[in-house]
Amino acid sequence: MDHILVKELKEARRSCGLSQAMLAARINVAPQVVKRLEVGIGSVTTLVAAKAALDFQLNGIGPGRTLGDQIRGRRLRKGLSLEALARRTKLSRATIASLEQGNGSVRSLLRLLSVIAPNARRRAKERAFWGAGDKLDRDSRFTPPDFMEHIYAAFGEIDLDPCAHLLSPVIARRHIILSEGGDGLVDDWSGRLAFMNPPFSALLIWLKRAFAQWQAGHVETVVCLVPVRSDSAWFHETLSPVADIYLLQGRVRFLDSEGKGQPTPFSLMLLTLGASTEQRMRFASLVPGFWMTRAPDMAGPSMTT
Ligand SMILES: C[S@@+](CC[C@H](N)C(=O)[O-])C[C@H]1O[C@@H](n2cnc3c(N)ncnc32)[C@H](O)[C@@H]1O
The missing domain is CATH 3.40.50 (Rossmann fold)
Known part of the structure; x- marks a missing residue:
């Protein structure tokens, strides 16, 4: 449950100066939904909406326009069939296929990412220059x-x-x-x-x-x-x-x-x-x-x- 995707979601919200209620209003859900999302509970569609609202992007999964495309691309790049990945993650083939369509639960998504992209990192926010704090x-x-x-x-x-x-x-x-x-x-x-x-x-x-x-x-x-x-x-x-x-x-x-x-x-x-x-x-x-x-x-x- 401690994949970077969830660990940094809260931080991304805070760095945008948003409360849970404000983010909830932006993505049209109840504040409780955001609260649960920040501990890794909820649906992938809500997570994707929250990521978009916060311009929170992950590096290290793979190319692709959507999270589902990235996951699929990553699996294929690793040469894994749905069956092979199902065995490794202990998720069903149907669950993985659903995640690759952008559906499913955050819990399953995190389990999948911890196997195929354990080193995914939050992409730095865009700035015009290297910051003063850089090396x-x-x-x-x-x-x-x-x-x-x-x-x-x-x-x-x-x-x-x-x-x-x-x-x-x-x-x-x-x-x-x-x-x-x-x-x-x-x-x-x-x-x-x-x-x-x-x-x-x-x-x-x-x-x-x-x-x-x-x-x-x-x-x-x-x-x-x-x-x-x-x-x-x-x-x-x-x-x-x-x-x-x-x-x-x-x-x-x-x-x-x-x-x-x-x-x-x-x-x-x-x-x-x-x-x-x-x-x-x-x-x-x-x-x-x-x-x-x-x-x-x-x-x-x-x-x-
Ligand atoms: C961003 S690095 C790029 C290095 C290399 N061109 C590359 O693409 O990997 C820029 C380099 O320019 C060098 N540099 C700075 N002032 C210079 C100068 N007046 N003449 C030549 N090199 C310089 C620095 O030492 C630095 O390593």
Whole structure:
């Protein structure tokens, strides 16, 4: 009964500033129903409604639009038939099938999750930046190898990582490494393809550097993995007219210095300069998200600031 799903539900409600009665009103049930839900008793449909009302999401089950889809996906990924999972969980096949349809009881759901997804974690709430409370090394989060595989497959071999790190798994012909005396904001970027996942606390400076090196013809194509941050006039006036922007669905788990995946509490985009249509299409076939289309005649009025 102590699966994270129930343990953190109360905390999620409190962090939204809601009483049990307020959450109950939001999802149209009696306050008693919420109270019982918070100790693991109730129906999956009510639980799903409460999760949606609190924007409470779990990481670590699997892809899928609904909890039922995620559970089914997880079972299939583990190569388990309904019978095999029934044996392991001591639930009936019909109960598991019902849970995979988004029905059933929370009690059964928790038993199922404790077997197929014991390490599921609550997804961090979205923020615009790493928080002040995050570790000091928040600018040294490394792009995970599975995401890099998609970059290599879509764009080809990387000539340069201009803000590299000795512990980073990014494979490139040349790395500019601060601790070895390099400076990606000063040293030339040369080559066909540069891949940049820069320190996010200095994002604008790095985007300006990438743009300048690309515009000067030092590098043919630049691929940047960065937060979706589009507030500056420079972004609107100078960068966005020439950049292609892919809004990523889901979040990338960057690696810390020990190689552990860290939740990223904000949305990310891939911003490319000089990438071909073919490269961009290949990327879209590998990673969920979409390339934004530009409609210059529909741009809004400029801000003076
Ligand atoms: C977010 S990490 C990404 C590392 C690597 N590019 C990756 O994707 O795994 C950004 C790195 O930029 C490095 N860095 C910061 N300022 C730099 C500079 N002026 N020149 C080169 N690297 C820098 C930091 O050491 C940090 O490790």
